[in-house]
Amino acid sequence: MSISIGGMFVPAIKGQGTEEQQKKWLPMAYKFQIIGCYAQTELGHGSNVQGLETTATFDPSTDEFVMHSPTLTSSKWWPGGLGKASTHAVVYARLITEGKDYGIHGFIVQLRSLDDHSPLPGVTLGDIGGKFGSGAYNSMDNGVLRFDHVRIPRDQMLMRLSQVTREGKYVHSDVPKQLLYGTMVYVRQTIVADASKALSRAVCIAVRYSAIRKQFGSQDGGPETQVLNYKTQQSRLFPLLASAYAYRFVGQWLKWLYTDVNQKLEAKDYSTLPEAHACTAGLKSVTTSATADAIEECRKLCGGHGYLNSSGLPELFAVYVPACTYEGDNVVLLLQVARFLMKTVSQVAAGKQPVGTIAYMGNIQHLMQCKSAVNTAEDWLNPAAIKEVFEARALRMAVNCAQNISKAPSQEEGFSELSPDLLEAAVAHVQLIIVTKFIEKLQEDIPGPGVKEQLQKLCSIYALHLLHKHLGDFLSTGCVTARQGALANELLGKLYAQVRPNAVALVDAFDYTDHYLGSVLGRYDGDVYPALYEEAWKDPLNETVVPDGYQEHLRPLLKQQLKLSRL
Amino acid sequence: MSISIGGMFVPAIKGQGTEEQQKKWLPMAYKFQIIGCYAQTELGHGSNVQGLETTATFDPSTDEFVMHSPTLTSSKWWPGGLGKASTHAVVYARLITEGKDYGIHGFIVQLRSLDDHSPLPGVTLGDIGGKFGSGAYNSMDNGVLRFDHVRIPRDQMLMRLSQVTREGKYVHSDVPKQLLYGTMVYVRQTIVADASKALSRAVCIAVRYSAIRKQFGSQDGGPETQVLNYKTQQSRLFPLLASAYAYRFVGQWLKWLYTDVNQKLEAKDYSTLPEAHACTAGLKSVTTSATADAIEECRKLCGGHGYLNSSGLPELFAVYVPACTYEGDNVVLLLQVARFLMKTVSQVAAGKQPVGTIAYMGNIQHLMQCKSAVNTAEDWLNPAAIKEVFEARALRMAVNCAQNISKAPSQEEGFSELSPDLLEAAVAHVQLIIVTKFIEKLQEDIPGPGVKEQLQKLCSIYALHLLHKHLGDFLSTGCVTARQGALANELLGKLYAQVRPNAVALVDAFDYTDHYLGSVLGRYDGDVYPALYEEAWKDPLNETVVPDGYQEHLRPLLKQQLKLSRL
Known part of the structure; x- marks a missing residue:
């Protein structure tokens, strides 16, 4: 089993880290001095990011955040590369300071020792198990992560959009949220x-x-x-x-x-x-x-x-x-x-006049009452006829x-x-x-003759x-x-x-090599049947003509030598 | 990998074999003195059974059929249990006698020795390779089979519907085809x-x-x-x-x-x-x-x-x-x-008045011009309203x-x-x-209060x-x-x-045990998260905390000790 590395660690630091943080962490990630992953989803929360349960509580006495998994469902679950490969993660957690919960923020957390790759004290790491298909995401170590009061320095909170001061004050920067x-x-x-x-x-x-x-x-x-x-x-x-x-x-x-x-x-x-x-x-x-x-x-x-x-x-x-x-x-x-x-x-x-892909809604007078003028099958070849309907x-x-x-008791209910x-x-x-x-x-x-047609x-x-x-x-x-x-x-x-x-020309135009397609059925030369036949013999089961297990299982069955259980 | 046994061998002999053939072969199949499979589909033909290419040519000089795979696409392909387990198969092949092709018929053919399970002379057997999913049909040895002039006694043709005589004459029995x-x-x-x-x-x-x-x-x-x-x-x-x-x-x-x-x-x-x-x-x-x-x-x-x-x-x-x-x-x-x-x-x-599930078509006068009388949402609760539309x-x-x-040049073209x-x-x-x-x-x-509702x-x-x-x-x-x-x-x-x-009651009513469902998400007790968590740790990747391959691959990467290839 190969181990793949999650790809969102760097974009997270780029998007939410200060310039200083980017200067410190990105070169290490680029050079693979550390391996990072993006740890957001939890066992109990996916789509509802605001419901994540992992906590990052600021301790002003040591200038540290305490990362903690207070419940089973707060276990980080699914992040790619988390289980086995990553040494670090951007962990999303509820920021708590001065007794107040400020919602979800990102924190750079070291998970494993850079000396021997063992999980740091208080960190539990594992793989979440087999997934759909025989290959596919089984080569990605989607992982589970739990924290038991793990301490990280305050400056590992991603502070581009908001900061926690040395005293534990929560402050917004003037960088607009929309940048995200x-x-x-x-x-x-x-x-x-x-x-x-x-x-x-x-x-x-x-x-x-x-x-x-x-x-x-x-x-x-x-x-x-x-x-x-x-x-x-x-x-x-x-x-x-x-x-x-x-x-x-x-x-x-x-x-x-x-x-x-x-x-x-x-x-x-x-x-x-x-x-x-x-x-x-x-x-x-x-x-x-x-x-x-x-x-x-x-x-x-x-x-x-x-x-x-x-x-x-x-x-x-x-x-x-x-x-x-x-x-x-x-x-x-x-x-x-x-x-x-x-x-x-x-x-x-x-x-108000809408813009972009929604601009057509400005044409409401016409569009609410128009009837398509299509009268023959070929009239549907006209892009304007298509667009209108x-x-x-x-x-x-x-x-x-x-x-x-609008008929409902409230907008939300409706x-x-x-x-x-x-x-x-x-x-x-x-x-x-x-x-x-x-x-x-x-x-x-x-370009190309006839291509547009x-x-x-x-x-x-x-x-x-x-x-x-x-x-x-x-x-x-x-x-x-x-x-x-x-x-x-x-x-x-x-x-x-x-x-x-x-x-066939229209799919050849995608210009995929046989190697990339990886399909005996989709071969460029069309020589499908010999390829199917040849591929079959590569199956490990075909290494022997008489299958493993014949002596132990099939032969006793065929020779009627199976003993009945006494139970 | 377990090996499963195809299930259509017995029904084929029951349906198409003579009483004598049934008496001879079925007890052996029932007692597992032989293991049989149903070998119809070929590499080149599935839906079009009449296009199968395997031949069974009658040789009156020896009173035998000669089973042969004349082309690559005539290889039997897909039959379940064919590759590794079966000793026998009902093989569908073109019956040729007196120089004439009488189309597809079934033949009982021994494939492997009952002494040591090795394929008989002229018989090539193998598994056709991995399939969708990580389990699923990968525990079924869907197989490939080729014949190189393999001889079988004449009486191994399934002869309930038609026979070949000792002289090689092809004759129909009076058993109607419809029985199939x-x-x-x-x-x-x-x-x-x-x-x-x-x-x-x-x-x-x-x-x-x-x-x-x-x-x-x-x-x-x-x-x-x-x-x-x-x-x-x-x-x-x-x-x-x-x-x-x-x-x-x-x-x-x-x-x-x-x-x-x-x-x-x-x-x-x-x-x-x-x-x-x-x-x-x-x-x-x-x-x-x-x-x-x-x-x-x-x-x-x-x-x-x-x-x-x-x-x-x-x-x-x-x-x-x-x-x-x-x-x-x-x-x-x-x-x-x-x-x-x-x-x-x-x-x-x-x-003509149609019967059974097509009887409604007899009501053509009404059904071609009726308009639904539904006027309120609740009118759709009436089964007659549903049925009519x-x-x-x-x-x-x-x-x-x-x-x-009927407007087309011919019925077939249309x-x-x-x-x-x-x-x-x-x-x-x-x-x-x-x-x-x-x-x-x-x-x-x-039965049961409220169930019908x-x-x-x-x-x-x-x-x-x-x-x-x-x-x-x-x-x-x-x-x-x-x-x-x-x-x-x-x-x-x-x-x-x-x-x-x-x-929830409506799915509980299916009465599936947790064992049968085999799903941590579908547990009867709803204790989903602990079960998901527990199941994850059973993954083989979790047998070690530091993954296999760390010393060889990850550590050199992290320690920047990777040598660049000279190429």
């Missing part, structure tokens, strides 16, 4: 980019294998049909291919957004932060959930062989799926988006929620009662963002498969008629047929 | 029952843990809210709880159907076979797909801790998910259902498909083009069956969550208006609140 959002936007932006990477890997394997695998289709002994030619395979697979491209483009745009946010933060302009935050939270949630489902769908699209580890898909799924939970549980994030939407709806009602759907769902909430509907409204908003960014990408120059087809597939999947939303909000929905579906079928000849 | 359907109905019936078992296990874990886990909801240091109280948790979890009950009841009914089919087969009445076959194929497909997704959803509903093996959920998923592929790929099965639906639509048009939706989707197919829509029509039909059987169950006496709520939740999820179907076929859809959603919210107080 920059890190969050950065991390979530990389998660969206990773979603596209993981999804495109799975799609590449499934498309290539579907071009090799043949089944049925010959009544007279002639060649069978490539499964990629079946409409059922296309209707499941091509929307995922389109999604891989969609997430790639929205990921690129998020990268720009991060730069933009940072520039505005430096200029102390915090006005676009809530929108940027909602947008990245929503995109993280929607792209990771869809990607996890899509990897598993690609596995199923490879039939039985997709269940073999040599297909690469089981481990791709097991290693990917935590993305739905870490860095913000996907449902909790969608509720944050929904809160932002409700706020925007009320601001729009008050005449996605905007109208998202806005109307949000406005419906806002109206229903929000809670309506939360399943709010999730759907948030998803509608985020899907609109992805569709819009895909459309905008295609307004740019795209192929991407336009994928863009239409991405949008129309969502329209078909969420047809209930579009019909019930009155943006689209049943007939227009049927036309969209008709066009989808035609687009699948048009994408089919270029499907 | 009985086994298929039996196997798929057990798969539906297993879906309910697997789903109820996952739901039991998720419901119990959701009652223990608390998060947010306290602004002033008071107790936090059980996550089971959140509407978002309820709206994801309670439909799965309802599904577990729904599948249980439809599984019980399928058991009855199997008895009924058998009685009719014995009376040589084959009239209901196509309907029974479509029904079991559809139920196998819909319940296993939904259960696989639901187990993973339950895992996500347990947050980060669901990713730990100690939650029991990762392995439950990995061991369950092949059910979507084995015994008929779920998409292929739905297409069979769709074919049956299209046939029924044309028979109904010709005035599910029947209308299923019928209209089938009729739409039939009409669109079926292929429309296949994605046909899948949806088939799902609508199968969901109707499940809803109907739930409703019928509740017309029986149900709870089940009625679950029945409504099961039907209405489907109505909400597939709202596009209901709206676009005009069975339901947008307002009625919104009323259904409103009622769902109320039903969740009503089920909440009994949710």
